[in-house]
Amino acid sequence: MKRFGKVLSLLLIFCFCFSYVSKVSAEEALFLDKQDLTGYTVILHTNDSHGRAVPDSYNGYMGFTAVSALRAYYEKQGAQVLVMDAGDTLHGLPIATLEKGESIVQFMKLAGYDVMTPGNHDFNYGTTRLLELEDKMDFPLLSANIVKKDTKELLLKDNIIIEKNGVKYGIFGLSTPETAYKTNPNNVTTIEFTDPVEAAKKEVTALKSAGAQIIISLAHLGLDESSEVTSKLVAEKVEGIDLIVDGHSHTTLQDGLMVKDTLIVSTGDYIRNIGVVAIDKSGNMKAALVNSSAFTLTDEAIDKEAADITAAQEKLLSEVVGKTSVYLDGVRENVRTKETNLGNLATDAFRKATGADVAITNGGGIRASIEIGTITKKDLVTVFPFGNFIVTKNITGKALLEALEVGVASYPETLGGFPQVSGITFQIDVTKPAGSRVVKAVINGERVNPEKIYQIATNDFMAAGGDGYTMFNEFATVNEYGSMEEIIIDYIKEVKTINAKDESRITVLEVSKEEEKTVTEEPSKSGESKADGKNNTKTDIKSGSKTDSKAETKETAVSKDKNKTESKSSEEHTIYVVVKGDNLSKISLKFYGTQTKWRDIYELNKENISNPDSIFIGQKLKMSGK
Known part of the structure; x- marks a missing residue:
């Protein structure tokens, strides 16, 4: 029996006899007030x-x-x-x-x-x-x-x-x-x-x-x-x-x-x-x-x-694993907006370790740069501090394209989910609205086929749907590997000297003058010009020119969304409480059925969100009507 x-x-x-006593119910107190727990077994x-x-x-x-x-x-x-x-x-x-x-x-x-x-x-x-x-x-x-x-x-x-x-x-x-x-x-x-x-x-x-x-x-x-x-x-x-x-x-x-x-x-x-x-x-x-x-x-x-x-462990962290003849760019504004050679190094290492067709990692997971010279374990732990491990999945070309769209939805603004990639090249068409910007995506010399199956290697955070990559979570895991820094360390030890470069894996589709005029001069609903007189004529993300930063033109659709948000400022709002795994894109998808309205959420909550890439569990956000 x-x-x-x-x-x-x-x-x-x-509710112990310490300074951190909390209120408890009568039922809880019945158990917790037992100061003599003789005869109890606690696991x-x-x-x-x-x-x-x-x-x-x-x-x-x-x-x-x-x-x-x-x-x-x-x-x-x-x-x-x-x-x-x-x-x-x-x-x-x-x-x-x-x-x-x-x-x-x-x-x-x-x-x-x-x-x-x-x-x-x-x-x-x-x-x-x-x-x-x-x-x-x-x-x-x-x-x-x-x-x-x-x-x-x-x-x-x-x-x-x-x-x-x-x-x-x-x-x-x-x-x-x-x-x-x-x-x-x-x-x-x-x-x-x-x-x-x-x-x-x-x-x-x-x-x-x-x-x-x-x-x-x-x-x-x-x-x-x-x-x-x-x-x-x-x-x-x-x-x-x-x-x-x-x-x-x-x-x-x-x-x-x-x-x-x-x-x-x-x-x-x-x-x-x-x-x-x-x-x-x-x-x-x-x-x-x-x-x-x-x-x-x-x-x-x-x-x-x-x-x-x-x-x-400071002594262990000082171990030299290789050297680099080039500056490895992990600057926050760069890894979240464009291809960098450090992103290329990381994703090349993922693909080498797994044999995947494509590797992708979020720029927000790269937290520092590495100077020319020796590379130590501490350098890599500093760059990749989260303890993420590598996951492979077999996904459709359709899902892969959807993933890239999520990653570039905010371009040219910074986004933690911006994709650093290996094994694939693609272009961003900034004249198109978020969700349909990725063009000319190519793997092994062929356009990505939406019906074909490709194996991707990514970090476990993204594999589980993090940073808005919810489509990855729909596919079964093929394999799991070691931590990101371990895999990159092994790669560097094999290569010995890193000479990673920007390789035009991610470029911006050249915009004609007529297209620029259409994008920058179309009036908004409020009658204001979309442009501030500083147009984005850059054709390659890797250029790193300062002229493509905060003053860059935003596409019409984004400005319209902003105006919609402003016009709704007097409406009653629903309160959403942030839970584990959330980001603004994910909340937008849950609440509105699309990831593209994350900017509306940010605009509505600017007083409580200092950085749209950083929200916390339990934070209360105002949401406009669906």
């Missing part, structure tokens, strides 16, 4: 942290220091605590990649983790390196469905039984079979991934036979409907699993998800939340997430370790 009573869904907003869990090891208040990352402090809090109140991680933890930001995961293992040891299962990106350093990291752990790395190709033996330990408050918890690991193509395939050539459902059935039987009273699957499977095997499927198909601590899909389950008799929990990503599952003396469960607004304590030992690691 199951030990569990009804699972209570409860949002834990911590803390994380997933998909991707190297976000240290706190970042701007982004809401809590870091391992908060995990450790929360564990200590519960233990002080008398609870016995289990700390688990559901994978994609050892790789990501440079603090992880510079030491190939070893720094993350050290943080986890200090935080008191009891068990972990590997995610697909934990294989990014290769299977051999993952086994080396396992040896450095003082907690087990579990997976019941990864076997060696040659012997069919398990690669890792499959399960463990841990006793807390006299109850035996049987924990087994499950890894997504998608790892075979969601890391570089060369990283997993010696292993295979068996069916998670069948592996789970065997584990439940084995653990119960060994005396386990509560069965927990620590799984890196996720809940994405596009995945063949999800944690939900396991819960539906396998009897006897009481709790699934899940990762992979970056799903945020505030109170958990009940599937039949199984509770599934997941925190989202980047340790923006710490998952809590509290089990009382009767076996009843309460599941919730804790964020940085509710819990602000840290662990001094981990804070010191973070400072020490950061200082030690």
